[in-house]
Amino acid sequence: MGSFLITCTSCGTENRIPEEKEGVPGHCGNCKAELPPLYAHPRVLSEAAFDDFVSSYRGPVLAEFWAPW
DSSP, X not given: OOEEEEEOXXXXXXXXXXXXXXXXXXXXXXXXXXXXXXXXXXXOOOHHHHHHHHHHOOSOOOOOOOOOO
């Protein structure tokens, strides 16, 4: 299993997040500030779910839109 590094926006400490914790918020190991959930894999969202996700997610969001026509 792999892991990801996420930098705490409060103190700048790099925190190692296990791969199985993808999408789960955590806490910085140094200052205990809340870390946003990390998403390393694409998520398929409906229009309503997209609005909810983007409005509540504190990190950057990269969106790709596709239509069959």
